[in-house]
Amino acid sequence: INSISDGQRRRCQLLELLATPRTLYLMDEITSDLDLFAREGILNFMRAECELRGATIFYCTHIFDHLEGWATHLLHMSQTQVVKYCDFAEVQEYKDLVDGGDPTPLYSLVRGWIYGEYEAHTEKPWRKVGCSADGRIPNLGLAGPFQTICA
Numbered sequence: 001i002n003s004i005s006d007g008q009r010r011r012c013q014l015l016e017l018l019a020t021p022r023t024l025y026l027m028d029e030i031t032s033d034l035d036l037f038a039r040e041g042i043l044n045f046m047r048a049e050c051e052l053r054g055a056t057i058f059y060c061t062h063i064f065d066h067l068e069g070w071a072t073h074l075l076h077m078s079q080t081q082v083v084k085y086c087d088f089a090e091v092q093e094y095k096d097l098v099d100g101g102d103p104t105p106l107y108s109l110v111r112g113w114i115y116g117e118y119e120a121h122t123e124k125p126w127r128k129v130g131c132s133a134d135g136r137i138p139n140l141g142l143a144g145p146f147q148t149i150c151a
């Protein structure tokens with residue numbers, strides 16, 4: 001198994017997960033190592049499984065390919081609290097983005113929430129970044145402003 005690619009390894013993990021039908025799937029970044037075609041295929045399969053068996057999927061992701069129109073409900077959480085839970089068709093902000101011609105309304109909706117949450121919190125302890133002993137700042141790999149703490 002060590003000689004196969006990350007995508008092939010992910011497919012094996014998904015096969016193991018999906019071999020036994022369930023009524024509830026908790027999926028965190030399950031498509032992260034899949035190519036565009038495999039991602040579309042697994043999402044279509046999962047949607048069909050849910051419709052056929054009445055299963056529920058909690059799907060957490062930062063990859064929005066093929067998700068437009070995929071979800072039936074939306075659960076938005078922030079800082080361990082439920083911010084919004086509703087039928088996806090009731091999300092007015094999403095409808096406004098679609099009506100306004102946004103080419104990626106789901107991405108824009110979630111991005112707006114994330115940046116709005118960031119701006120709403122004046123104290124941002126999760127954004128404090130320390131410098132190394134020689135004063136270098138680590139590669140953060142994340143969007144947004146950071147407070148650096150250097151001696």
